[in-house]
Amino acid sequence: MRAWVPFVRGFAGNVRFAASSIVEHKLRSTLTVLGIVVGVTTVMAMVAIVTGFNNNIIGNLQTFGANRLEIKKYEDRFGPGGPRSDEERRRKNLTIEDAVALRELLPDAAVGILYVQVEALIHVKNGNLAANAPYIVGTDEFYPTTTAQSLG
DSSP, X not given: OOTTHHHHHHHHHHHXXXXXXXXXXXXXXXXXXXXXXXXXXXXXXXXXXXXXXXXXXXXXXXXXXXXXXXXXXXXXXXSOOOSOOHHHHTSOOOOXXXXXXXXXXXXXXXXXXXXXXXXXXXXXXXXXXXXXXXXXXEEOTTHHHHXXXXXX
């Protein structure tokens, strides 16, 4: 008798036992398969969501560019910070002339942009429709290029 014959007989017996167990315990088998399908689907969905978030964040960070420099009157603030200091409030406003002078002083810079943001309460209305707190910012023609954005 060959050495593999007992192995095949034992394997065939195990397959018959497994098949009969599945047939005899249909509910348990169905719930097991359902649990595996739900588990695999959940893992795939979570991986897709995390990958989407990751790609979105990387895309947003890439729009900043590695060689971007911003000169502002005030520091950026996130969250509550209280009133600005006297030193900050006394700073002079940046002007168009300042932007032009920076462009002339930095000839190796790829592009310099002017970005004007004025905080004011604005009401925009068309018939019965009104905009909720519109945010208006003025820039020059270099803004889309510098910020890696496109118009339209």
